[in-house]
Amino acid sequence: MNFERIKEKLNILADAAKYDVSCASSGSNRKNTNKGLGNSTGMGICHSYTEDGRCVSLLKILLTNHCIYDCAYCVTRKSNDVKRAAFKIQEVVDLTINFYRRNYIEGLFLSSGIFKSPDHTMERLVQVAKKLRLEENFNGYIHLKSIPGCSDELMYEAGLYADRLSVNIEVPTISGLKLLAPEKKHEDFTKPMLKVKNELIRYNNERKIIKSTPKYAPAGQSTQMIVGATGETDKDIMYSATYYYKQFHMKRVYYSGYVPVIQDERLPSVTSQVPMLRENRLYQTDWLLRFYGFSITEILDKNHPNLDPDVDPKLSWALRNLHLFPVDINTAEKHMLLRIPGLGVKSAHKIIQARKYRKLNWEHLKKLGVALNRAQYFIRCTAKDQVRKDLPAERIKGLILQNSTGKFRSNFSTQLSLFN
Amino acid sequence: MNSFATTLVYDGSFNGFLTTVFIAFEEKLHVADIQKEYQAQSGLFSNTETVFTDNSKAERVWNGLKKKNYNTLTSIYFAFLSENEGIEFILYCFIKTMMAQQNFKGIDYGDASALHISQLAKKVGREKHRMEAFVRFQLTKDQIYFANIEPDFNVLPLISKHFKNRYADQEWLIYDTKRKYGIYYDLHKVEMVDLELNEIHFNRTRKSEVFEENEYQYQNLWTNYFNSTNIKSRINKKLHQQHVPKRYWKYLSEKKDAV
Numbered sequence A: 001m002n003f004e005r006i007k008e009k010l011n012i013l014a015d016a017a018k019y020d021v022s023c024a025s026s027g028s029n030r031k032n033t034n035k036g037l038g039n040s041t042g043m044g045i046c047h048s049y050t051e052d053g054r055c056v057s058l059l060k061i062l063l064t065n066h067c068i069y070d071c072a073y074c075v076t077r078k079s080n081d082v083k084r085a086a087f088k089i090q091e092v093v094d095l096t097i098n099f100y101r102r103n104y105i106e107g108l109f110l111s112s113g114i115f116k117s118p119d120h121t122m123e124r125l126v127q128v129a130k131k132l133r134l135e136e137n138f139n140g141y142i143h144l145k146s147i148p149g150c151s152d153e154l155m156y157e158a159g160l161y162a163d164r165l166s167v168n169i170e171v172p173t174i175s176g177l178k179l180l181a182p183e184k185k186h187e188d189f190t191k192p193m194l195k196v197k198n199e200l201i202r203y204n205n206e207r208k209i210i211k212s213t214p215k216y217a218p219a220g221q222s223t224q225m226i227v228g229a230t231g232e233t234d235k236d237i238m239y240s241a242t243y244y245y246k247q248f249h250m251k252r253v254y255y256s257g258y259v260p261v262i263q264d265e266r267l268p269s270v271t272s273q274v275p276m277l278r279e280n281r282l283y284q285t286d287w288l289l290r291f292y293g294f295s296i297t298e299i300l301d302k303n304h305p306n307l308d309p310d311v312d313p314k315l316s317w318a319l320r321n322l323h324l325f326p327v328d329i330n331t332a333e334k335h336m337l338l339r340i341p342g343l344g345v346k347s348a349h350k351i352i353q354a355r356k357y358r359k360l361n362w363e364h365l366k367k368l369g370v371a372l373n374r375a376q377y378f379i380r381c382t383a384k385d386q387v388r389k390d391l392p393a394e395r396i397k398g399l400i401l402q403n404s405t406g407k408f409r410s411n412f413s414t415q416l417s418l419f420n
Numbered sequence B: 001m002n003s004f005a006t007t008l009v010y011d012g013s014f015n016g017f018l019t020t021v022f023i024a025f026e027e028k029l030h031v032a033d034i035q036k037e038y039q040a041q042s043g044l045f046s047n048t049e050t051v052f053t054d055n056s057k058a059e060r061v062w063n064g065l066k067k068k069n070y071n072t073l074t075s076i077y078f079a080f081l082s083e084n085e086g087i088e089f090i091l092y093c094f095i096k097t098m099m100a101q102q103n104f105k106g107i108d109y110g111d112a113s114a115l116h117i118s119q120l121a122k123k124v125g126r127e128k129h130r131m132e133a134f135v136r137f138q139l140t141k142d143q144i145y146f147a148n149i150e151p152d153f154n155v156l157p158l159i160s161k162h163f164k165n166r167y168a169d170q171e172w173l174i175y176d177t178k179r180k181y182g183i184y185y186d187l188h189k190v191e192m193v194d195l196e197l198n199e200i201h202f203n204r205t206r207k208s209e210v211f212e213e214n215e216y217q218y219q220n221l222w223t224n225y226f227n228s229t230n231i232k233s234r235i236n237k238k239l240h241q242q243h244v245p246k247r248y249w250k251y252l253s254e255k256k257d258a259v
């Protein structure tokens, strides 16, 4: 191996791949077979964290950053003047194995610029995965990017070796897509998704009859949307996320605050800030949908097309629905406990467990780790006590903000955006 | 019943602790404290009795607890590995209450010592995950993947299964520099090994003769990768340090330049 040459390629092709935020390596169930190398069962592991605080769990690279397309939001676009490089298939295999053996990573996340044609590119990606599985007996995690516009046959083969497949929709609205990626059609994205969804359903059904049915993309599929590149609302983003969750059985939708990399009149200027607070609020909303039993129409609608930057979406919802509170901690059902601001899934579970033994009071809640600075306005422990005393929503919000330090408050004062 | 309180002294192993619990129950002792051999101090008003580890007795206690509630058993084991001062006695009292209950309903989070145990167990669990993540193997000339770690708690027994399942086709050794023992996998089974290493292989040490020629090339590639995958405009050092506390940096090759 020529380490100097590899290092150069790695720098270019890791740099170009980093804007894909997904680094999940969980949700698969590939066991180590025949004393091979690796396993990917259950929870993924973050082996390190970048200085921007993101999990490093996979070797995330492009096979090449040569590309025949010119999508406006992408560093790899044809018209961008950057250094280009390409890995050989065997080089990616060797890197993956050697990193994995040293416990640096959970596996590989391989994407690529499109060279020659979508099929030609996809075929190479599949070859890497196939080699890892069949020649190296590798059972670690493999995430392959599906190249928009590639054939169903290749998508089928990809699923035989990969744990997860993803196509990034990137632009949440069709009009935005026309503007920023005019060479791509919406169907180019949805066709591979549909194929994966159908295969997943087929394999699951077969497994019910024949237990030894081989695996097909056991960690499912995911997608990513760029936030803040085309002037879309939070409602646009979350409604299309919901659509992808339902329509294509997505395991995850990722939201990636647009990082301005190139000057282009269709895009925010290169000096604009990455909308990290907004991205954070979108993730919070996503969690409410997936784990807290909320439906999207409760959080965003015509009258509230954007999330409140000041407070998290659950608190914001609660403030609009004060008639449902206070909730009695000692008697409320789980789904209602989950709707209390400041109270997470774990605390809800602990409360249910602890109240089997005794009636809980404020002291207990504090010890259990409930964020009382937020929760106190929405709960009571006995029929008698009620802290909230029918304060109006605005007042509660003010009190909570006064007594909390949001993680973005200092660097991303919302005051700023008022003057733009 | 013995009218004097007894301080039980055991060898410091988990099986030793379970044997102690067995003996305390069987002899209906009034337990004053449970101490590790090498830390034992005799109390003024108590007898001292040394317990000899007996795996079959330990197993009986283990099985008895398992029948009550599996999750609680895990919490007990994890909390024990925290090596917190006085943890044995707290666990002993907890086990006593637990065994006395007809229908055990799971950990009572409203009870102070139960909550304490579950919190300790959680900390140990977090350290287990950290070590599963932060172990960095370096390949030696005799083809053993070697890592040294310095965990806050005694988690080697907890991570052994994970590494055995994952690295089934390579020999490896993970060494705890603080507790001076390691776990070694020889392609068949994992064994505990006592050894005194004369050199700790921090990431900052000069190139050692012990390792393969290419080892440092791969460390170099990894560090490079780590740096290129960072997005500068999103920098958030506070979050970074929260995830990777500084005390672990010296063992992480990607943090070489930062140490």
Ligand code: SF4
Pocket: A067, A068, A069, A070, A071, A074, A075, A076, A077, A078, A112, A113, A114
């Ligand atoms: S096809 Fe992919 S790699 Fe090429 S410019 Fe568009 S987004 Fe970038």
